[in-house]
Amino acid sequence: MTDNVYDAPGLLIRCVHCIRFSRFSRAASAPMIPTLRSAALILTLCTLNATHGASAQARPSPPSATSTSTIMTTSADKTIVAALAPTGTLRASINLGNPVLASLDAKTGQPEGVSVDLANELARELGVPLALVVAQSAGASVTNVSSGAADIGFFAVDPKRGEEIAFTDPYVLIEGFYLVRDDSPIKTNAQVDQPGNTVAVGKGSAYDLFLTRELHQATIVRIPTSPAVVQGFLAQNLTVAAGVKQQLQKDAREAGGLRLLDQRFMVIRQAMGVPKNRGEAAAQYLTNFVKQMRASSFVADSLKRHRIDGAVVAGDGS
Numbered sequence: 001m002t003d004n005v006y007d008a009p010g011l012l013i014r015c016v017h018c019i020r021f022s023r024f025s026r027a028a029s030a031p032m033i034p035t036l037r038s039a040a041l042i043l044t045l046c047t048l049n050a051t052h053g054a055s056a057q058a059r060p061s062p063p064s065a066t067s068t069s070t071i072m073t074t075s076a077d078k079t080i081v082a083a084l085a086p087t088g089t090l091r092a093s094i095n096l097g098n099p100v101l102a103s104l105d106a107k108t109g110q111p112e113g114v115s116v117d118l119a120n121e122l123a124r125e126l127g128v129p130l131a132l133v134v135a136q137s138a139g140a141s142v143t144n145v146s147s148g149a150a151d152i153g154f155f156a157v158d159p160k161r162g163e164e165i166a167f168t169d170p171y172v173l174i175e176g177f178y179l180v181r182d183d184s185p186i187k188t189n190a191q192v193d194q195p196g197n198t199v200a201v202g203k204g205s206a207y208d209l210f211l212t213r214e215l216h217q218a219t220i221v222r223i224p225t226s227p228a229v230v231q232g233f234l235a236q237n238l239t240v241a242a243g244v245k246q247q248l249q250k251d252a253r254e255a256g257g258l259r260l261l262d263q264r265f266m267v268i269r270q271a272m273g274v275p276k277n278r279g280e281a282a283a284q285y286l287t288n289f290v291k292q293m294r295a296s297s298f299v300a301d302s303l304k305r306h307r308i309d310g311a312v313v314a315g316d317g318s
Contacts, residue, residue, distance in 0.1 A: 083282035084151055084274065085128045092119035093133045093150035095141040097202060097226040099247055100174050100311050101154055101270065114172065114302040115154040118272065121298065122152070122289055137225040139204020145275060152286065156206030157269045166276045166283035168290040170269035170314040171299050176207040178261045179230065179241040179248045189265050192240050193218045200233040200241045202226030206268050207242050214265075230255060244268065246310055269314065291316075 084090060094102045094111050102113035111132055123130035133150040135141035144150040146164045157167045178199075180186050192199065193215045201208040203222040211220060218240075223232035226243055230251035233241035241248065245264070252258040274286050293299050300313045 080282060080285045081126050081128060083278045084122075084285070085126055086151070089129045089131050090119070090123040090126060090152070091131045091133050091150045092116075092122075093135055093141045093144035093153035094119070095135050095138050095154060097135070097137040097141075097205070098174075098244055098270075099227075099250070100172070100244060100308055113306050114299060114308065117298070117302040118154070118171070118290075118293060119152070121293065122286075125289070137202060137204055138206060139202075139208075142204065145273060148275065151274065151278075153273050155271065155273050157271050158206055158209045160209050161273070164276060165273040166278075166280075166286075167271045167273050168283075168287040169316070170271045171290050171294055172270045172303070173312045173314050174268045174270060175245045175264040175310070176210070176242065176266040176268055177245045177248055177264050179233070179243070179252060179258055180239070180261065182257050182259055184239070186240065186261070189261060189263055192261075192265075197240060198236075198238040200229050200236070200238045202229050202243065205243075207244075207266060210266050211242060230258070246308070 092115075094113075094115055096102055096104065096111065100113075101115040102111050104110065105112045111134055116132065119132065120130055133144050135144055138155060141150075141153050142155055142161055142165070145153040145155075153165075155161060155165070155167070157170060161167075178186075178189060178192055186192060186197075195217045197218040198221050199211065199215065199218050200221050200223050201211060202225055205226050208220070208222060221232070221236065221238055223229045226247060229241050229243050230248065232238070234255065242265070245260070248260055252260065272286055272290055274282055276283070294313055294315075303311055303313070
């Protein structure tokens, strides 16, 4: 019978039997010497074979395509973390000027909303702590990100902002509306862009940027923040207030004597953004993250949990 060269356990067992036989034999010691020598030789061979077999088993095999892919993924993940959170903490700019995205919790005074939920989830996926950089307006939030004070932000997609910020696909769609006094002669959107009309907007907001391009005859009056638009509109006796539908509805209920026009003037595509200088890989990672959050119903569940009405989860191609 031929033994497998790596079958060390089998050979060792036979060695032990041989040695036990030699120890307990009552025959003359001289004839047993060859047997003992043979046993010692076999034991030595067993030890060498066992060592060689263990070395062969422990010797690493050449890296497969799978192991190489795993290593590359780990390396890429570290690169992404370094790009999105270079300080070791993910700094997310949160705009409190848009109630659809974020507001202050009445009990804790801390920011809450879909943008805060998304920031927390991204930090969890990256495995880093989260720091919220709170802004009172969209313009200030954009500045936080473009200046490097924050790593990511939540903004409406706009070509002007896109000069320095790489946007994901939108995760939610909201509407921009006009608001007027009940006795205003303005009934349609087309009547807004007329000489002599004054339109209040939140400075640096998505609808400020949009209307700056679209309105050619009416005069735009910029109010410091979006939540203060209706107050400024009333205090300065302006003709029209422009803004996010939900904010205007809330302000109209509180002020009284105001109404929204029947038709939106724009769809605001809310997305996440990262500075372009963080690299294409970071921007693509963020885009994939948003797609995952939409598809998994994370965004829809967050809007429902925070009781946000009128906002629609964006779909592919929005």
